[in-house]
Amino acid sequence: MFTLLLVLLFIPFIGAFVTAPLQQRKADVAAVIMAGAVMLAAISAIIWAGGGRFDYSLAGLPWLTVPFPLFGIQVDPLSSLMLLAITVVGFLIVLYSAGYMSELNKEHPTQAEKDRYYFFTLLFVGAMTGLVLSRNFFQIFLFWELTTLCSWGLISHKRSSVAVQAGFKAMVITAGAGLFFIAALLIMYVKTGSFEFSALGQLPPTLRLTAVIFLLIGAWGKSAQLPFSSWLPTAMEAPTPASAYLHAAAMVKAGVYLTARTIISSQAVPAQAGYLMGGLAVATMFFGLILYFFQDDLKRLLAFSTIAHLGYMFLGMSLGVAGSRLALQGGLLHLINHAFTKTLLFLAVGAISCATGTRSIKALSGLGRKMPVTAAAFIIGALSISGVPPFNIFWSKFFIIAGAIQLNSAWGWTVGLLAIVESLAGFAWFLAVVHRVFFGPASPAAAAAADPPPVMLIPLLVLMVLSLLSPVFGLAIITRIMGG
């Protein structure tokens, strides 16, 4: 197991450096092989772990006295859940990119700098893999900062002034919020001499609340929660597959993972922090929702949807702090369900912009006849993200709302009903967008459109299936997380 985990940790980094000097088709092939190897290693490790916890020490720092070696590898059900999203989505993104980064792409017709693109993508996979295999807060922080660097590289990939500014903005906001993470680490080390997850529980109550809020601020920055949301919509300057990875499995999910890890492994999050997290989550959900109605760019619409859905995850976890196991399960299930569904939506939009050269909702109509598979992918994604059964997000939304209402408190009822309202309004808007873009007669922009090549269609087909079936394996892993 130890060897397998080491291989899993190092393949993406090796892949990044192997792919870096390659160009065009060679870069595609190398990146796909490496991402595929990471995915297979991750699935093998998850199956091998079988819901158990494996913890291995690697090394320490001689000048830093801590009770356990500082660096190591740990896999448990929570990291398994994230690993699945990171590596499966990572592989599908890389495979899709082989078709997307081409001269046939009407929106961005170039194969230039594929080396840099794959370098940062595989580095991102490695950073996220390292983050979820980390055994303490200190190690998480190192990979946390590496994800910030990778996101900067991908967002500013096109090197236009807008892209460079967007990359800079994302880095400043997420790294700025990350300073609070450092502050939380310092509090833990000074008071307990340890960075272990359990160190949080050893802090005196007032300091514990402060440390948890500092960790949450770091997580909110990474997950684009209010008041740190503004970097995410501007990050849409990244190539669409990279946006998909940023939004679905990496970067924003790092914040959710940190919060989940803090709640589950430390068991020491004060109730006040839970209420703060829940209140901010609901505010973020409605902030995202309101801005749906003003978007003409399909990618920006998905960006605000991501912001709102990250709010659902934080809401589920905050209700878990308040005592609802069902809502906590829902929050975690939403993490993996959203990963697959949002990737599906982004990749469908990527296929549309690739074929039409535009992402404008107003300019697109009648795409259903021209791009039937892409249309099916977007419609399934839209229905899923709106919580329509039998698709995956219905399950996680139901668990969160049921958990909230079953708390049988004014707070639970309020957030539960607000979540229902958000869900209905979001559904109406996504349905309207589906009607506008895919039904009716074909618009001039859509007249010559066609479905993308198989290398881009395969990820769409796989993600359509996962948007239906992810609760099956997701719930099995989450039952283990909850100690079942």
Next chain:
Amino acid sequence: MYLLNCLWLAFAILLAGSVLCLVSKRHKVNGPLAMISMAAAGLLAVFVAVQVWLNGPVTAGIDSLSIAGFPAVPVFTVDRLSALFLGLIGILSMASVLYTQGYLPHYKSEDPRRYYPPFLLFVLCMMAVVTVADLFYFLFFWEFMTLTSYFLVVYQRDNKKNLEAGFLYFFMTHVTSAGLILVTILFSGWTGSLSFTAIPEIYRQRPPPTRPC
């Protein structure tokens, strides 16, 4: 138990039929496939309905589909009331698919793959709605029934009126489903069960309302 196995076989046939109907774009292939699937499932449904009507109700659950940490279990019960509806759904759906064989080819510009798969799934959901005995799964099939019927409403997707009707239909049914969601959550909280049979318990345990003098 064998009667419920017949019912689940009907579900499986409808599911398989809906997948098979995706294979070909030609109505000459699609139509007969849908007809065969519907006839097999419809006859099974009618058989189950008649047997229940003659011999009394049957009930069984699929424990492997129960959700950890949530009291929902897909239990199916066919009593005489559901038998009546099951029989009607079986007969009328067969008649509808038979009629469609001559009707659908008139829509020359539309792809029959957008009609038969949702139709067969719609029938499956209707059969499940009248036989499932668990509130959560009732809600699940109820919503899925709405989704599949929405695709039938917007079959003529170039017609603006159809699209408006489809939007209104789907949105309004989804909004009203919020009430079902709330009831499901409340019952599961009150009784720890989502079985229909647990609902009367709630009212037995609650004191009768006082009447004003």
